[in-house]
Amino acid sequence: MSQNQIVNKDDLVIRFAGDSGDGMQLSGTLFSDASALQGNDIATFPDYPAEIRAPHNTIAGVSGFQVHVGSHIYSSGDKCDILVAMNPAAFKSQLKWAKKGATVIVDIDTFTDEAMEKAGYTENPFTDELEVAYTIVRAPITSFTQRIGTEQGVDKKAADKSRNMFALGIIFYLTHKSLDKTYAYLERKFAKKPEVVALNKAVLTEGYEYADKLELIHSKIVEVATANAMPKGRYRNITGNVATAWGLLAAAERSGLTLFLGSYPITPATDVMVELAKHKSLGARVFQAEDEIAGICSAIGASYAGALACTSTSGPGLSLKSEALGLAVMTELPIVVVDVQRGGPSTGLPTKTEQSDLNQALYGRNGEAPLVVVAASSSANCFYWAYMAAKLALEHMTPVVLLTDGYLGNGSQLFRIPKVADLPSITPRFAKPNDPNYRPFRRDPETFAREWAIPGMEGLRHRVGGLEKCPDGPLSTDPENHALMTYNRQEKVNRVANDIPNQKVTGDPDADLLVVGWGGTAGALTLAVEEMNNEGKKVAYTHFNYICPLPKNTGEVLRKYKKIVVCELNNGQFAGYLRTQFPECPMHQYNKVMGLPFEVSELKDEFNKILGE
Amino acid sequence: MTEKHYVPKTDFEYTKADFTSDQIVKWCPGCGDHAILSALLNAFPKTHTKLENVCMVSGIGCSSRIPYYVNTYGFHGIHGRACAIATGVKLANPHLSVWVNMGDGDSMAIGGNHLIHAVRRNQDLNITIFNNEIYGLTKGQYSPTTKFGQVTKTSPYGTIDYPFIPGELVMGAQGTFFARTLDCVPQLTTDVMTRAAEHDGTSVVEVLQNCVIFNDKTHAAITDRAVRDDRTIVLEHGKPMIFGKEKNRGIRFNGRSLEAVTIGENGVTIDDIMVHYEDTEDAGIHMMLARMGGDLPVALGVIRNVKKVSYTQLFENQMEEQQANGKYKCVDDLLNSGDTWEV
Numbered sequence: 001m002s003q004n005q006i007v008n009k010d011d012l013v014i015r016f017a018g019d020s021g022d023g024m025q026l027s028g029t030l031f032s033d034a035s036a037l038q039g040n041d042i043a044t045f046p047d048y049p050a051e052i053r054a055p056h057n058t059i060a061g062v063s064g065f066q067v068h069v070g071s072h073i074y075s076s077g078d079k080c081d082i083l084v085a086m087n088p089a090a091f092k093s094q095l096k097w098a099k100k101g102a103t104v105i106v107d108i109d110t111f112t113d114e115a116m117e118k119a120g121y122t123e124n125p126f127t128d129e130l131e132v133a134y135t136i137v138r139a140p141i142t143s144f145t146q147r148i149g150t151e152q153g154v155d156k157k158a159a160d161k162s163r164n165m166f167a168l169g170i171i172f173y174l175t176h177k178s179l180d181k182t183y184a185y186l187e188r189k190f191a192k193k194p195e196v197v198a199l200n201k202a203v204l205t206e207g208y209e210y211a212d213k214l215e216l217i218h219s220k221i222v223e224v225a226t227a228n229a230m231p232k233g234r235y236r237n238i239t240g241n242v243a244t245a246w247g248l249l250a251a252a253e254r255s256g257l258t259l260f261l262g263s264y265p266i267t268p269a270t271d272v273m274v275e276l277a278k279h280k281s282l283g284a285r286v287f288q289a290e291d292e293i294a295g296i297c298s299a300i301g302a303s304y305a306g307a308l309a310c311t312s313t314s315g316p317g318l319s320l321k322s323e324a325l326g327l328a329v330m331t332e333l334p335i336v337v338v339d340v341q342r343g344g345p346s347t348g349l350p351t352k353t354e355q356s357d358l359n360q361a362l363y364g365r366n367g368e369a370p371l372v373v374v375a376a377s378s379s380a381n382c383f384y385w386a387y388m389a390a391k392l393a394l395e396h397m398t399p400v401v402l403l404t405d406g407y408l409g410n411g412s413q414l415f416r417i418p419k420v421a422d423l424p425s426i427t428p429r430f431a432k433p434n435d436p437n438y439r440p441f442r443r444d445p446e447t448f449a450r451e452w453a454i455p456g457m458e459g460l461r462h463r464v465g466g467l468e469k470c471p472d473g474p475l476s477t478d479p480e481n482h483a484l485m486t487y488n489r490q491e492k493v494n495r496v497a498n499d500i501p502n503q504k505v506t507g508d509p510d511a512d513l514l515v516v517g518w519g520g521t522a523g524a525l526t527l528a529v530e531e532m533n534n535e536g537k538k539v540a541y542t543h544f545n546y547i548c549p550l551p552k553n554t555g556e557v558l559r560k561y562k563k564i565v566v567c568e569l570n571n572g573q574f575a576g577y578l579r580t581q582f583p584e585c586p587m588h589q590y591n592k593v594m595g596l597p598f599e600v601s602e603l604k605d606e607f608n609k610i611l612g613e
Numbered sequence: 614m615t616e617k618h619y620v621p622k623t624d625f626e627y628t629k630a631d632f633t634s635d636q637i638v639k640w641c642p643g644c645g646d647h648a649i650l651s652a653l654l655n656a657f658p659k660t661h662t663k664l665e666n667v668c669m670v671s672g673i674g675c676s677s678r679i680p681y682y683v684n685t686y687g688f689h690g691i692h693g694r695a696c697a698i699a700t701g702v703k704l705a706n707p708h709l710s711v712w713v714n715m716g717d718g719d720s721m722a723i724g725g726n727h728l729i730h731a732v733r734r735n736q737d738l739n740i741t742i743f744n745n746e747i748y749g750l751t752k753g754q755y756s757p758t759t760k761f762g763q764v765t766k767t768s769p770y771g772t773i774d775y776p777f778i779p780g781e782l783v784m785g786a787q788g789t790f791f792a793r794t795l796d797c798v799p800q801l802t803t804d805v806m807t808r809a810a811e812h813d814g815t816s817v818v819e820v821l822q823n824c825v826i827f828n829d830k831t832h833a834a835i836t837d838r839a840v841r842d843d844r845t846i847v848l849e850h851g852k853p854m855i856f857g858k859e860k861n862r863g864i865r866f867n868g869r870s871l872e873a874v875t876i877g878e879n880g881v882t883i884d885d886i887m888v889h890y891e892d893t894e895d896a897g898i899h900m901m902l903a904r905m906g907g908d909l910p911v912a913l914g915v916i917r918n919v920k921k922v923s924y925t926q927l928f929e930n931q932m933e934e935q936q937a938n939g940k941y942k943c944v945d946d947l948l949n950s951g952d953t954w955e956v
Contacts, residue, residue, distance in 0.1 A: 037954060227956065236953040246948065253944045260705050262697075280932050281939020282947065285704055290730035294697035297690070297727075301670065301701025304688055305709065309701065327691050417948045455668045455686035455702070455709050463680050465689025466673075474636065475681065 005220050006176065011070025012224045013077035014171060016164075017094040018086030020053050020063045023164035027084070028065030029412075031171060034181040036237045036414055039226035040069040043379070043523065044412045045076030045597070050267065050350045057110075057118040059093045066097070069175075071225035075523025076411060078599040081222070082174065084167045086110065086141070088119035095130075103135045105170055107163065109142035141166045144210065148202050152195070162203040169207020176223045179204060231416060238415040240379035240408035241268075244312070244338055245275035247386025249282055252308045254387075255394055255426035260307035262287045262298030264317065267350040268406040269340035272312040292320035296337065300324060303333040304464065306454035308390055312338040315357045316347060318364070318401075325399055326365040329489065331464040332441070332450050334393035334400075334428075338386065341405040341520075343595040352595025353407035355519050356570035361401040362548055362577065368486050370493040372396065373548040375403040375519035380415040382408055385545060387423060394428045396496050397449040403547070405520040405569075407597045428452060434459030440473040441485070447499075448492035496549050503542055503551040507533055511540035513611055514561035516587075518544035518574050521598050525567060528603035539607055544574070550581070558585045565590055565610055567603065618813055619707040619737065619925055620662055627658040632667075634684040645796030645822035646676055649743060652802035654683070659803070660810040662710045670699040672724055674716035675750050676743035676822070693724030696731040699738050707925050710810065713740040718748050721757040721777050732786040735814040736924040741806070742779055742819045747828035760831070779819045780903025780916060784896040790816035791903065792915045795836050796823060801847065801913060808915055814923040821911075835911045846910040848902065850918075853886040856910050863887075864909070871901050873909050891918040 014031065016024040025046055032042045047064040054061030068077035083098040085091035087110040098104055116125065126136060145166050149159025172179055183201055190196040238246075252259035261284065263273040277286045285307070289295040296311045303309035313321060318339050328335050341357045343349025361373045372392050376385035382404050389402040431438050431451035440462045441450050453460035462473050468485060470476035505514070507529045517525040522543050529541040542557055544550070558564060558578070565588040566575035572589045579587060590606045592598060632654045640646045657667065667685035671677035673692035680687025686709075690698045699713045713731075720728050720742045731738060747765065748754040754767040755774065762771040783791045790812040792805035802820060809816035821832045835844040846856035846864065854864035855876075863886035865874045874881045893899065899917040941947045 033952065037952060230956050232956055234949065234953050234955055236948075236951065246944070249947065250944045258705060260701065262701055262704075279939075279941070279947065280935035281941050282944060283932075283936065285928075285932070287700065287704055289697065289700075290726055293694060294700070294727055294730070297694040297697035298701030298704065300690075301688065301698035301703075302705035303701075304686075304698075305668070305702045305705035307701075307705040309705070323691055324694065331688075417953060420944050420948075454706075456665055456706060458665050461665065461684060461686050463669075463687035463689060465680070465687075466691050467689060 006223050007220045008223050008225065009070070010225050011068060011073065011077070012082070012175065012222055013066060013068045013080040014082045014084070015064055015066045015080035015094060015097055016084045016167065017062055017064040017090035018084070018164070019056060019089070020049060020051065020061045022063070022086045023161070024063050024065050024086070027164040027168045028067050030168060030182050030185060032067045032069070032412065033185070033237055034172070034177055035067070035069040036235070037181050038177060040224055041071060041073040041227035041230060041414055042237065042412070043068045043073045043076045045407060046410045048351055057087050057089050057115045059089045059119060062090045062093050064094060069224050071227055072229045074527045075597070075600070078601055082171065084171065086163065086167065088116045088121060088125060091125060092119045092121065098134060100133055101135070103137060103174070105137045105139055105167065107141035107167070108138035109140050139170060139210065144206055145203050148206055149199060152199050152202065154195070154199055159199065162200050165200045165204040166207035169204045170211045173208045173211035174221055176221050179208060230414070233416045235414050235416055237412050238380055238383070239271070239410060239412040240376065240382040240404055241271035241340065241410065242275050243380055243382035243415060244376070244386040244402070244404060244409070245272050247383040248276070248308070248310055248336065248390060249279060249284060250383070250420050250423060251387045251390030251426060252283065253420055254423055255308060255390070255428055257306070257308040257428060258283055258285060260285045260287070260299060260302035260309045261312065262289050262295045262302065262309070263312045264289050264292045264295045266292070266314045266317045268342055268409050269312045269314045269317070269338065271409065272338055272340070292317040293324060296321040296324040296335070299335050300328050300331070300333060303328070303335050304331070304454070306452070308394065309334070310336040310338065312340070314340050314342045315344045315360070318357055318360055322364050323366070325371065326367060326369045327466050328399040329365065329369040329371055330466050332397050332489070334397055334452070336386070336389045336393050337399060337401045339401055339403050340409040341403060349595040351406065353405045353520065353597060354569050354593065354595060355405060355521070356573065356593070357403065358547070358570065358573040358577070361403055368490065370490045371548070372398050372400040372493055372496055373403065374400065375545055375547055376408055377519055377522035377543060377545055379408050379411045379413040383415065391424060391426045392496060392499070394426055395449065395499070396447055396492060397429055397452060398493060403519055408520040430454070431457070431460055433457045439471060440464060441469060441471040443488065443492070447495050448488055494549055497552050500546045500551055502553045503544065503557050505540050505542045505557060507540040508538045509540070511538045511561065513539050513563045513565065513607060514558070515539060515541045515607065516544070516564060516566040516578070517541070518547060518568065521567060521569060524598035524600050524603060528600045528607065531600065532604055532607060537608070537611060539611070555582050558582050563610055564588065565607065567598065569593065569597070617926060617929070619929065620666065620710045621708060622661045623663045624661070625663070627664065629654045629658065631664060632657040632684050634682050636681045638682050639678065640675060641826055643825040644675070645745065645824070646743065648796045648799050649802060649820050649822060650679060650682055652799040653741070653806055655799070655803040656806035656810065659807045660710065666708060667710045667712065668702050669712050669714065670695050670702060671714045672719040673750070674719045676714055676716045677719060679714045693719055693722070694727060695719065696724060696727035696738070696740070700731060700736060703736055703738060703925060704928065707737070707929055711738050713738055715740070715742055716749070717742060717744045717746060717758040718756040721779065721782065725757070729782065729786040732783050732788045732815050732817065734924040735787070735789055735921055737813055738815050739806070739809045740815060740817045742817065743822045744779060744819050745822045745824040745828055746831045747824050749824045749827050753827035778904055779817070781900060783817045784900045784903065784917065788817055788917065789814040789919050789921045790915070791819070791899070791917045792816070793819045793821070793903070793911070793913050795821050795832070795845070795913065797836050805915055808918070812918060813926070814921060844910050845913050848889045848891070848912055848914040848916060850889060850891045850915065853883060853888050855886060871905065871909060891915050892920070894919055
């Protein structure tokens with residue numbers, strides 16, 4: 001290690017950006033994994049285009065991956081301290097995500113006239129103004145990588161695939177981290193291709209040494225504080241989609257049921273299915289259906305046959321599933337519908353995050369069709385909320401929609417590994433074979449849940465379907481019966497509130513302003529409120545995971561505060577939902593519909609403004 | 614690969630009455646569905662399947678009310694989605710005998726996608742299509758099988774839609790079992806349904822059914838007693854394709870297409886008549902047989918029945934293999950796999 005100055009920091013944000021094929025997602029993942037193993041808390045956020053390989057060197061093709069490392073991390077961070085830009089398009093489009101004074105590492109070899117023109121530059125991109133505002137490091141990434149390639153007998157084109165390792169090497173140097181973990185990864189990943197291992201290791205090392213010995217002599221090395229507030233336990237890094245899949249697996253095991261997933265590929269939810277498809281050894285029965293409708297219908301069929309049945313999708317897919325969701329409501333069968341929300345409407349912004357499917361989840365069906373809606377609020381707690389969605393579905397005999405989003409689903413976080421035996425118990429409501437008193441819509445007097453009689457059970461043969469039935473099972477068009485069954489279905493969902501904990505409030509107990517959030521925005525909101533409290537501002541915070549029904553004390557919580565601001569990544573759907581139930585509570589809204597998560601700074605600005613009014 | 618039929622057999626001798634539900638059948642008097650239901654109820658005891666292990670799944674339409682009339686487990690689904698629901702039932706529990714009942718609109722218009730994919734997968738499902746060439750429950754609009762040019766409520770100037778031939782669709786989707794029957798020949802219907810249940814894979818039985826209210830006599834040109842023997846042919850595996858009142862008519866392949874010939878005329882002998890092989894892997898001849906009509910008699914009976922490892926079998930094999938040899942024995946193993954560390 002050189003004599004470079006080492007600076008201690010509580011946290012650091014790094015953004016890797018390059019062409020879609022430049023391996024930026026991999027660089028980011030390797031860096032976050034290495035950081036986590038070396039004791040940092042982390043959160044990541046991939047920001048990538050919908051196209052797999054948009055035209056080379058264009059802005060449309062820029063793929064980014066942001067990593068936030070430090071002692072106590074809530075979100076993937078607002079703006080970055082270090083930006084890696086592998087080509088002019090990445091430099092041009094991503095510089096706005098760099099803090100003033102950030103270190104910006106560019107692959108100077110890619111700044112050819114042609115590439116700069118494609119990125120939309122008509123003159124030298126490195127203006128004096130930028131040189132003052134940022135520390136721009138012009139690293140010869142391509143030429144160095146190609147030189148190592150030549151030494152190892154690899155042609156230029158093949159060597160270019162390892163350019164991301166050079167950039168990663170520089171970052172490892174700048175963050176004072178060991179390369180060992182990444183060496184091990186490369187050896188494992190390319191075990192059958194020793195020449196690829198050799199090249200990547202050499203390029204990674206070269207990047208590190210380049211930074212050490214030569215050009216970065218004036219840069220600071222940042223030693224990021226390791227995690228200090230994490231509860232004791234065994235940890236791992238996990239993305240929200242994998243956590244969701246694992247939560248469902250855990251729920252199936254804990255409830256003693258077969259896990260069934262019927263799904264159709266859709267960004268950004270596909271990884272839930274991809275993950276579960278691997279786990280036949282754990283009994284996961286995964287069916288890739290011919291379309292979204294078949295996905296949910298197969299799940300409904302599997303539920304009728306006694307499985308913990310799930311389907312995973314994103315907004316447009318949820319639209320297609322609407323009619324079948326109504327069927328699940330009508331047949332009162334337990335299913336879990338995972339909606340990894342993305343920018344809408346229609347195809348919208350497939351790879352970007354949003355919270356705009358809330359209304360669809362709550363109301364998007366014909367008829368009076370209530371169901372349970374819950375939302376995860378971090379990549380790691382997707383595990384818990386998937387588990388809880390399954391528990392509520394099975395114990396209350398109702399479809400449950402679990403809302404996550406692209407930010408949670410693709411982002412990753414440290415996850416404290418639970419023991420399945422320590423998770424809350426799940427008791428499916430099976431009917432007793434040959435029970436002479438069994439009736440398809442006989443209800444538990446407490447929960448209003450019906451009993452689950454599954455094909456194969458003796459003495460319980462019955463028919464269900466989308467037509468209205470009477471409590472004994474047969475079809476009925478009787479007006480009073482329809483009113484009764486409608487009431488019962490609603491009451492069953494309402495009574496789920498008896499089984500959920502009260503809504504908690506954090507922050508200043510005597511606050512003037514209550515910040516309200518739900519779902520995937522918890523990271524930025526928590527940090528914004530925490531920072532404001534540290535600055536002496538009277539702000540409190542409450543975050544909703546149980547959306548429908550709401551916790552019983554919700555009104556009590558809201559009525560305590562003079563000012564309320566409901567923050568969400570849509571045009572105010574949750575605010576509207578709260579207003580219909582608590583019209584006595586005036587509410588401000590803070591909304592963002594840009595396909596991006598909240599930034600802490602914008603939230604604080606808004607909260608300060610409201611406090612000052 | 615060891616072949617299994619996942620639906621267990623029982624020695625118990627059921628009767629038609631065991632499978633008959635207590636619900637009042639609400640189809641129109643004279644509807645072909647009554648006869649089909651009766652034929653199906655006669656077929657169940659022959660399959661030697663426990664009552665509890667039978668699951669009827671349907672979509673929407675007159676025929677889709679059938680689960681209510683069968684005293685087994687049943688699921689009356691939504692329009693077009695019966696195959697998808699049934700797929701989930703069978704995947705969750707391969708030991709169930711799963712029956713899918715749909716009409717022509719349900720199966721080939723709104724549910725066309727599910728039908729072709731179910732057939733393509735060859736999961737062990739027994740599909741029956743009640744084909745009356747009309748939308749009955751919505752009172753008389755043309756369906757995907759309505760004859761070209763027919764006047765209906767939504768085609769007052771005659772349809773300009775070319776109709777599907779269900780058998781063609783099934784074989785185009787690599788179907789392994791296709792049979793056709795008429796609502797008015799219940800014995801044949803019972804026979805082909807029993808055969809369909811025995812088939813390990815997706816079976817499709819098309820029943821030409823009469824809608825007495827909105828499309829009466831649509832099949833009369835072949836079903837009327839006076840013409841039935843001359844306008845239909847019941848195919849039997851390994852036997853020459855003979856038909857007609859006098860049993861002297863036969864089907865011959867003339868090198869270009871099928872033709873109906875009379876034995877004893879123009880030098881035609883029994884040796885010129887094609888023999889039906891339902892198990893020919895190539896669907897070419899079966900497709901031609903399924904398309905017969907017009908000058909040729911409409912083919913009934915089991916037209917195609919070939920062996921192909923079912924999706925059910927392949928799925929269960931993978932499950933068993935992974936559960937025996939997989940890396941993780943419980944979810945705790947998975948949660949603790951890969952890179953983890955203690956804090």
